[in-house]
Amino acid sequence: MEPRTLGALAAVLVVSAGFAFQHFWTGRPETVRVPETVGVAGPAAPLPTPPRAQPSPGPAPARASAPGAVQAPQAPGGSVVVVDVSGKVRHPGVHRLPAGSRVADALRVAGGVKSGTDTDGLNRARVLTDGEQVVVGGPAPPPPDAGAGPGAGTGGVPQTGPVSLNSATVEQLDTLPGVGPVLARHIVDYRTQHGGFRSVEELREVNGIGDRRFTDLQNLVRP
Numbered sequence: 001m002e003p004r005t006l007g008a009l010a011a012v013l014v015v016s017a018g019f020a021f022q023h024f025w026t027g028r029p030e031t032v033r034v035p036e037t038v039g040v041a042g043p044a045a046p047l048p049t050p051p052r053a054q055p056s057p058g059p060a061p062a063r064a065s066a067p068g069a070v071q072a073p074q075a076p077g078g079s080v081v082v083v084d085v086s087g088k089v090r091h092p093g094v095h096r097l098p099a100g101s102r103v104a105d106a107l108r109v110a111g112g113v114k115s116g117t118d119t120d121g122l123n124r125a126r127v128l129t130d131g132e133q134v135v136v137g138g139p140a141p142p143p144p145d146a147g148a149g150p151g152a153g154t155g156g157v158p159q160t161g162p163v164s165l166n167s168a169t170v171e172q173l174d175t176l177p178g179v180g181p182v183l184a185r186h187i188v189d190y191r192t193q194h195g196g197f198r199s200v201e202e203l204r205e206v207n208g209i210g211d212r213r214f215t216d217l218q219n220l221v222r223p
Contacts, residue, residue, distance in 0.1 A: 081128050085110040087136035088117040101128050103167075107136070121169045121188045126196040129223070134167055162222040165197040178216055183208045197223045 079099040090111030173184035
């Protein structure tokens with residue numbers, strides 16, 4: 001071979017050897033340093049356990065009523081009043097109403113007042129009392145065995161018991177001794193203006209009733 005060719009071949013071999021050495025040097029294994037430990041973390045605190053939801057008490061089961069039972073209307077406390085509605089109403093008779101009911105409620109339960117009935121002397125806003133009688137359109141008929149006696153007034157109708165100041169008509173009040181149509185109307189007007197009599201003593205406040213007349217009437221009337 002010629003010297004020039006040998007020189008070129010030698011140069012190639014040197015270059016190749018240099019690349020091989022460089023590749024070997026860069027691929028050698030190296031020691032890796034472990035990073036220093038800053039601190040050891042303690043055990044993590046346990047998360048709080050959420051409280052268990054307690055079942056809310058449901059509404060108490062309603063007590064079943066006996067089939068076919070009819071209950072009277074009840075007021076707070078369960079009290080009722082029993083009244084006798086008579087006269088010119090569609091369904092007269094004894095009716096049960098909640099305590100605190102008024103005359104208008106009794107008339108409604110009795111089917112209402114018949115057409116053409118005069119109700120000027122009837123205070124519909126008055127509060128009912130237990131055991132009273134509501135007479136519509138006129139005085140209640142006396143019992144068959146009732147005779148004339150003390151308490152018979154100018155109207156000639158015998159009285160069998162105290163007259164209710166809260167339910168009596170003008171005609172019924174007229175039967176009281178010393179009470180004429182004018183004074184009877186004053187009693188009804190007072191009753192309408194003040195929502196009824198709460199006691200017999202209120203009769204003193206009616207126009208035309210003095211001490212002497214009140215003394216004659218106090219045992220013959222009731223609220």
